[in-house]
Amino acid sequence: MSIRLLALIPVAAAISLALSAAVDAVALPLFLDTTGTILATALAGPGVGIATGVVTSAVNTLRNPTFWPFVVVQIVVALYAWVAARAGLFRSFRTAVPAGLGLGVIASVTSTPISYLVFGCTTTGGIALTTALGKALGLPPLGACFFGSFVSDFGDKAVTFALVTSVLHGLPRRTAARFPWALRAIGAA
Amino acid sequence: MTGPRLHPFTLLAIAGTLPALAWILPPPVGGAWTAAIALALAASRGLRPGLWPALLTAAPFWLFLLLLHDVPTTIAIGLRITTMVASFVWLVAALEPARLVEAMVAAGWSASVAYLLAATLSAVPVLKTRAQRIVEAQRCRGLSPRGGIAARLRALRALALPLILSALHEVDERALALETRGLVPGIRRTPLAPPPDPVLERAARWALLLACLAALVRRLLVPSPT
Numbered sequence: 235m236s237i238r239l240l241a242l243i244p245v246a247a248a249i250s251l252a253l254s255a256a257v258d259a260v261a262l263p264l265f266l267d268t269t270g271t272i273l274a275t276a277l278a279g280p281g282v283g284i285a286t287g288v289v290t291s292a293v294n295t296l297r298n299p300t301f302w303p304f305v306v307v308q309i310v311v312a313l314y315a316w317v318a319a320r321a322g323l324f325r326s327f328r329t330a331v332p333a334g335l336g337l338g339v340i341a342s343v344t345s346t347p348i349s350y351l352v353f354g355c356t357t358t359g360g361i362a363l364t365t366a367l368g369k370a371l372g373l374p375p376l377g378a379c380f381f382g383s384f385v386s387d388f389g390d391k392a393v394t395f396a397l398v399t400s401v402l403h404g405l406p407r408r409t410a411a412r413f414p415w416a417l418r419a420i421g422a423a
Numbered sequence: 424m425t426g427p428r429l430h431p432f433t434l435l436a437i438a439g440t441l442p443a444l445a446w447i448l449p450p451p452v453g454g455a456w457t458a459a460i461a462l463a464l465a466a467s468r469g470l471r472p473g474l475w476p477a478l479l480t481a482a483p484f485w486l487f488l489l490l491l492h493d494v495p496t497t498i499a500i501g502l503r504i505t506t507m508v509a510s511f512v513w514l515v516a517a518l519e520p521a522r523l524v525e526a527m528v529a530a531g532w533s534a535s536v537a538y539l540l541a542a543t544l545s546a547v548p549v550l551k552t553r554a555q556r557i558v559e560a561q562r563c564r565g566l567s568p569r570g571g572i573a574a575r576l577r578a579l580r581a582l583a584l585p586l587i588l589s590a591l592h593e594v595d596e597r598a599l600a601l602e603t604r605g606l607v608p609g610i611r612r613t614p615l616a617p618p619p620d621p622v623l624e625r626a627a628r629w630a631l632l633l634a635c636l637a638a639l640v641r642r643l644l645v646p647s648p649t
Contacts, residue, residue, distance in 0.1 A: 237607070240535055241597035244542035245590050251543075252550035256582035259558045260568040260575040266583075273587070285539065293543050298480065299511030300504065352446075354488055354500040362487035369491060378491075393576065400580055401587045409592070 238412065239278045246270035246282075247290040264390050267294070268311045268341075272398045275315035276324055277413035283312030300357060303348050310344045311337065311391075315398075318419075324399045325421030334395025338388035345387070346380040355379040361386050430620045431523040432530070433628055437464070438514035440631040445506035447638045451495070454502030461509035468516040477509040484508075520544055522618050529617035534606055542597075554586050 250270035257264050270290055275283025287308025294301040314337050318324065323333040349357050355365045355378065365382030373381055402410065402420045410416035429437075445457040465473040484504045488497040524537040561581055562568075568578045605612075 235535075236598075237601050238594060238598040240538070240606075241542075241594050241601055242591075243539055244546050245594055245597065247539075247543045248546035248550045249587055249590050251547045252554050252586065253583055255551055255554035255558060256579060256586065259582055260579045262572070262575050262579060264579075269583075269587070289539050289543050292540065293547065295511065296515050296544075299507050300484075353484070353504060354496065355491055356484050356487035356500075356504075362491065366487075366490050375491075393579075397580065397583055397587075400584055401591070404584055404588055405591065412595070 235281065239282050242274055242278055242413070243282060243285050243289060246274035246286045247293060249273065250286075250290045251293060263386070264393055265386070266390065266394055266397070268308060268391070269394050269397060271308050271312050272315040272394055273401060275312045275415075276319045276398055276402060276419040277410075277416045279319075279415050280312055280316040283315055284309050287312050300353065303352050304345060304357075306348065307341055307344050311341060314340055318395075319415050320418070322418060322421035324395075324402050324419040327396055327399060330395040330399040331392050334392035335388060337395065338391040339384070341387045341391055342380060342383040345383045346376065349383060350376055350379045355382060429517070430618050430624050431518055431526040432620070433624045434514055434518050436628040436631050438510040440635055441510040442503070442507040443635050444638055445503040447635065447642050449642070450499035451502055454499060454506060457506040458502045458509065461506045461513065464513040465509045465516070468513060472516045473513060477505075477512040480512065481505040481508045525614045525617050526620070528612055528614040529620075531611070534610075534612045538601070538606060550586065550590060553589065554582070557585050558582055 247270050250267050253266045253269055257266055267290065268287070271283050271287040274286040288305055291301055291305035291308050318330075318333045318337075323329045349355050349361070355375070356362045361382045363382075364385045365378050368378030368381030369375070371378075371381075399420075402416060405416065407417075407422075410420075441457050441461045445454050448454065448457065462474065462477060465477040467473065481501075481504060485497065485501045488501050488504075492500070520541055524541055527537045528534055561578075566578055566581055568575060
């Protein structure tokens with residue numbers, strides 16, 4: 235791995251963790267905690283993306299230990315983003331947003347068993363409340379757990395993909411060309 | 424205070440073993456023991472940096488568990504989560520990142536791995552401060568974070584984009600700094616002051632691992648009464 239890609243990993247991980255300030259300012263029910271993972275993958279491929287996801291989870295764990303078991307979700311997100319980048323799905327919002335919605339489903343499917351088996355579906359306040367809503371609607375325990383994860387992940391991942399697309403198109407071509415995957419991800423190579 | 428004297432790997436081993444045992448040992452007694460030990464460790468760091476954060480982080484989980492499950496399940500899962508939370512709160516309070524980096528380098532880990540953790544930890548507060556500055560600057564320019572979802576998403580883009588682009592522009596500077604300091608992948612560095620790793624602690628770490636394996640085998644072979 236080149237020094238530039240090594241330097242990208244902590245920057246991308248820190249982006250994921252620092253975006254909470256922007257989310258708080260607009261008061262939207264989003265996490266955007268996979269932004270750095272998706273961005274790093276789209277710029278530099280799956281190895282850098284997975285490393286970013288693992289580092290993000292490790293540092294997040296120091297703030298709240300319940301994040302660590304969800305490191306698997308970060309790895310799945312990186313692999314999915316790699317496939318999306320290879321297919322050039324970051325070329326426009328029209329391709330990125332559906333791809334993000336697809337990731338929302340996959341992320342929910344991945345996080346549901348972790349949330350169910352490890353935490354009894356009580357990961358964070360918002361998700362626990364939507365899980366309780368799913369239970370009140372008559373869903374079985376695992377179904378209610380998936381409902382909680384799905385509601386939180388579906389929109390979040392679509393917004394994240396749209397945001398990464400904005401960033402990739404906002405990067406000067408000369409800067410983008412320094413990263414091995416950036417131009418391919420936006421369909422320019 | 425038990426923390427600072429222990430080798431960083433020993434601290435990690437203890438913080439990893441307690442939650443593992445909480446999940447492996449039969450509930451609720453196993454979880455009660457591990458939670459009690461983890462809370463005692465957290466309390467050993469003091470009330471403010473140790474016990475209170477552990478209790479305050481674990482409390483909402485108990486509430487939501489009660490909302491979603493019956494009382495026996497709540498107690499079983501709640502004790503496991505409390506163990507996990509208290510162990511990590513203790514770990515964060517006891518573990519000095521610089522000592523961990525030195526220990527990792529001394530153990531032959533790549534300096535790049537140590538750099539990733541240390542650089543992320545130092546970059547997060549910097550970017551958070553910058554994000555706050557961008558929020559204030561955009562507000563001065565008339566950006567309103569209120570309104571419908573579309574308006575809020577547009578505001579989010581206006582806040583997030585400058586933050587991410589400015590961070591990406593720093594990558595080259597960081598790469599240059601790393602190259603100047605000789606952090607080339609594959610090259611082994613010499614730790615300046617590696618933390619001492621006594622034989623007793625190394626043996627204790629193996630004992631913790633064996634205890635987890637023994638508990639797991641016993642749990643699989645002997646059915647739980649509950």
